[in-house]
Amino acid sequence: MSVAEGLDQAAVAPSAAASGTATGLASGPAYRPKPFSTRLFRSEMALIGGRRRNQMGLLVLAAMPIIMAIATKLTASDHRRGGDLMSSMTTNGLFVPLAAFMVEMTMFLPLAIAMLSGDSIAGEANLGTLRYLLTVPVSRTRLLAVKFASLCAGAFWGVLTVAIPGAIIGIALFGFGPMPTLSGSTLSAGEAVGRLVLVCLYLTAGLSALAAVGLFISTLTEQPIGASVAVMIVTIVSWILVGVPQLSWLHPWLLVDHWMAFQEFLRDPIAWDAPLAGLRLFALYAVVFWTLAWARFSGKDVTS
Amino acid sequence: MTSATLPLALSTPMTPPMTATPLPLAVSTAGLTKRFGSRTVVTDLALAVPTGAVYGFLGPNGSGKTTTIRMLLGLVTPTAGTREVLGHPIPDAADQALHRVGALVEGPAFHPYLSGRANLARLDAADRHTDPATAKARIDAALDRVGLLAAATKRYRAYSLGMRQRLAIAGALLTPRDLLVLDEPTNGLDPQGTREVRSLVGSLAADGTTVLVSSHLLSEVEQMCTHLGVMREGQLVAEGTVAEIRGKSRPVCRVLTSQPDAAADVLRGLGLAEVTSQTGEAHGIPGEVAPEAIVAALVGAGVPVAGFTVTSASLEDLFVALTGEGFDVSG
Numbered sequence: 001m002s003v004a005e006g007l008d009q010a011a012v013a014p015s016a017a018a019s020g021t022a023t024g025l026a027s028g029p030a031y032r033p034k035p036f037s038t039r040l041f042r043s044e045m046a047l048i049g050g051r052r053r054n055q056m057g058l059l060v061l062a063a064m065p066i067i068m069a070i071a072t073k074l075t076a077s078d079h080r081r082g083g084d085l086m087s088s089m090t091t092n093g094l095f096v097p098l099a100a101f102m103v104e105m106t107m108f109l110p111l112a113i114a115m116l117s118g119d120s121i122a123g124e125a126n127l128g129t130l131r132y133l134l135t136v137p138v139s140r141t142r143l144l145a146v147k148f149a150s151l152c153a154g155a156f157w158g159v160l161t162v163a164i165p166g167a168i169i170g171i172a173l174f175g176f177g178p179m180p181t182l183s184g185s186t187l188s189a190g191e192a193v194g195r196l197v198l199v200c201l202y203l204t205a206g207l208s209a210l211a212a213v214g215l216f217i218s219t220l221t222e223q224p225i226g227a228s229v230a231v232m233i234v235t236i237v238s239w240i241l242v243g244v245p246q247l248s249w250l251h252p253w254l255l256v257d258h259w260m261a262f263q264e265f266l267r268d269p270i271a272w273d274a275p276l277a278g279l280r281l282f283a284l285y286a287v288v289f290w291t292l293a294w295a296r297f298s299g300k301d302v303t304s
Numbered sequence: 305m306t307s308a309t310l311p312l313a314l315s316t317p318m319t320p321p322m323t324a325t326p327l328p329l330a331v332s333t334a335g336l337t338k339r340f341g342s343r344t345v346v347t348d349l350a351l352a353v354p355t356g357a358v359y360g361f362l363g364p365n366g367s368g369k370t371t372t373i374r375m376l377l378g379l380v381t382p383t384a385g386t387r388e389v390l391g392h393p394i395p396d397a398a399d400q401a402l403h404r405v406g407a408l409v410e411g412p413a414f415h416p417y418l419s420g421r422a423n424l425a426r427l428d429a430a431d432r433h434t435d436p437a438t439a440k441a442r443i444d445a446a447l448d449r450v451g452l453l454a455a456a457t458k459r460y461r462a463y464s465l466g467m468r469q470r471l472a473i474a475g476a477l478l479t480p481r482d483l484l485v486l487d488e489p490t491n492g493l494d495p496q497g498t499r500e501v502r503s504l505v506g507s508l509a510a511d512g513t514t515v516l517v518s519s520h521l522l523s524e525v526e527q528m529c530t531h532l533g534v535m536r537e538g539q540l541v542a543e544g545t546v547a548e549i550r551g552k553s554r555p556v557c558r559v560l561t562s563q564p565d566a567a568a569d570v571l572r573g574l575g576l577a578e579v580t581s582q583t584g585e586a587h588g589i590p591g592e593v594a595p596e597a598i599v600a601a602l603v604g605a606g607v608p609v610a611g612f613t614v615t616s617a618s619l620e621d622l623f624v625a626l627t628g629e630g631f632d633v634s635g
Binding site: 031033034037039040042043047050051052127128129131132133134135136137138139299301302303 | 374377378379380381398399402403405407409410411413414415416417418425426427429430431432433434435436475
């Protein structure tokens with residue numbers, strides 16, 4: 001091994017220096033690749049965050065809770081707590097992000113995931129950058145893993161963009177303090193924040209499952225808009241099916257049915273059954289659809 | 305990562321691939337075939353690009369050049385056959401081979417809303433084998449090498465075609481390469497840019513980098529390349545050094561004179577082959593006979609010589625002869 005290393009070092013120096021001259025680069029000793037590097041992931045997040053369209057989307061996500069809070073403040077005359085999240089907003093500011101989630105999980109957050117997943121593979125193929133990324137080289141498996149990780153991080157970012165502005169405006173308008181739960185008891189302010197964090201994590205998991213579906217659809221096409229529309233259709237059809245009582249056997253298998261289980265975190269004690277069932281389904285979707293994406297993408301001819 | 309068939313020097317994991325024993329062929333394929341549905345685009349291709357060569361990869365539109373390049377880079381899976389790049393089989397050892405390969409395939413492609421520099425930074429971030437500490441220096445060096453340093457912070461969508469092309473070439477030069485695959489590198493470049501690409505290819509080749517250039521600009525190819533490979537309808541119809549390919553066409557000697565028959569006699573007497581005479585001129589294939597000797601013989605025989613040239617067929621004529629006169633794309 002040391003003889004070979006010696007040969008390598010001897011051979012490296014002149015050729016490295018020579019090719020260094022040609023390309024104007026000073027190459028030192030050979031760089032050993034790290035076993036795990038986050039450079040590509042960070043590049044993906046920068047790409048997602050830097051896109052004007054995504055920034056506008058984040059503004060819309062943040063605007064919803066703000067609008068809802070202000071509207072409620074302006075119209076609410078009765079400060080009695082109602083039975084559901086929407087009317088509970090006036091009692092504690094932390095209900096604002098929770099009510100906003102009820103609204104935004106139906107369409108806005110899935111739309112954000114649809115846009116991001118459309119961009120992930122189909123968008124790169126459409127721009128032509130996919131072939132250059134693959135010949136860097138980035139292995140197809142690593143690319144899919146990093147893309148999925150960036151979609152999950154994007155989901156978390158979207159969820160936080162609802163939660164944090166919502167919490168801020170809620171606390172500003174409706175105050176902060178012990179929080180009444182859906183079971184009737186009261187949580188301390190600290191516990192309430194903890195529950196909000198759990199809700200955020202749960203919804204991130206739910207959206208990540210949708211992102212896996214989006215990633216798979218993205219590998220099927222070179223048109224990012226087409227992929228995004230397909231993901232929205234999946235979401236909308238799921239919502240429709242969830243509203244059909246005759247298909248109740250299907251409901252546990254639909255993602256959207258489990259998203260709303262985030263409200264179980266507001267019970268005291270937390271009712272874990274529904275969220276755990278949800279997390280199991282999210283994990284199943286993530287594994288199945290990422291694997292489908294991998295199976296499709298690994299063998300695909302990249303002619304874009 | 306050790307391989308029983310490779311010498312030990314090539315098989316250590318941290319080997320930067322320019323080792324003590326360079327491989328004879330930078331690119332080699334055997335029986336490479338690709339079918340898209342019912343259409344066979346590449347048939348039984350046996351490409352052999354020697355290490356250190358500047359290999360001109362020529363062929364009419366639709367002859368399968370770009371498909372072949374995509375197969376070499378692991379983007380497209382062949383229907384049959386094997387390929388090896390820098391001694392590593394693709395796709396099994398693609399990761400080891402491809403990080404020493406810089407490519408420009410079918411035109412530049414970058415994110416339009418990122419600056420030129422940011423685009424290169426993204427490509428560098430994707431490369432596990434590059435040191436992030438030297439990233440800025442290497443990106444600057446690559447941009448400087450293609451003359452884009454001043455425009456590096458402009459958004460890619462504001463770039464002209466020539467600037468986009470230069471950025472793509474810079475992307476291929478972010479880290480030292482053993483093989484460069486350039487598909488139409490001078491497309492859209494101004495004369496200064498074209499000259500710069502030519503000198504860049506020359507300097508890289510001088511340092512031992514193998515360059516595979518696919519181009520339609522035959523005059524460029526003639527100036528840059530040491531080897532040629534000509535494709536026609538998915539098959540390699542000619543491959544070899546430029547001299548070998550040129551050798552297929554023999555120079556023709558042409559004498560302008562008012563006495564063509566007398567000139568023809570002199571040429572035959574000297575031993576030229578295929579001597580013909582028409583009104584005002586005589587032709588012959590000089591072979592080994594020096595032009596000076598022919599001129600001296602003609603003058604000595606009293607033949608009035610109005611003009612004398614020895615011309616070899618241009619690469620364009622050779623190319624058309626090899627690939628056919630037809631203008632229609634083959635399919």
